[in-house]
Amino acid sequence: MKAEYEFFPAGTGQWQPTAQHGVTERVLSRDPEDPEILTRLANWAPGLDTSAAGVITHDYVEEVYLLEGELHDLTLGKTFRAGEFAMRRPGMPHGPYRTGTGCVMLETRYR
Template sequence: MDFDKKHDEFYPIDMGSEGWASPAGYPAQIQQKILSGYLDEDRKEGFRTRLLRFEPGIFTTKPFEHDYWEEVYLVSGDLTVGNDENGNGGESFGQHTYACRPPHTPHGPFKSVGGCVLMELHYYDETAAKK
């Protein structure tokens, strides 16, 4: 499978404002930076590596799911999973924690009290897509 990822050696990542944007449907205080690859949700193909950051105090209000695999590593900060629509409750996780979700797994809502940075891998399973 060709994931259209290029060879990159170590290089500095600008963690300031350059190259960050809010994904469609996300609050403005949650932003992504694509590091490598692409994910074509219409054609159900690709492999994307991204950073996702939450500003302090931001939360989402509803669980969601998607049709691709997702691996998430909490690089820094805090992330709470399963809060209510007012941002209350849920289970809190600290840096150096990990999740791996198969397609169509409901997850969220999410919040971060102090802000966080996640590294995420998103990809389609070619064998599952052909079934």
């Protein structure tokens, strides 16, 4: 289970690299027993293209809110912008994506 936190400034601290090239993160909370379960700010670099990874699925619920920039879904042929939200159940296919400007999103994962 994630630890309890009272309000703190989420926009501070260094962006940390992730396994996905071109994506950095600020983890706001994480389940120490299940590291995929987290809430984070994810920063996608301008020009990032995830085509090589293909369509994505995972075994957790994922909620994503775009805070800045844009994200183009190559499968759907649609571009999503700041202020848009996605909720994905386990196993829901999504992506791949491309972003020209880069984007920052709030992402929450849970089971």
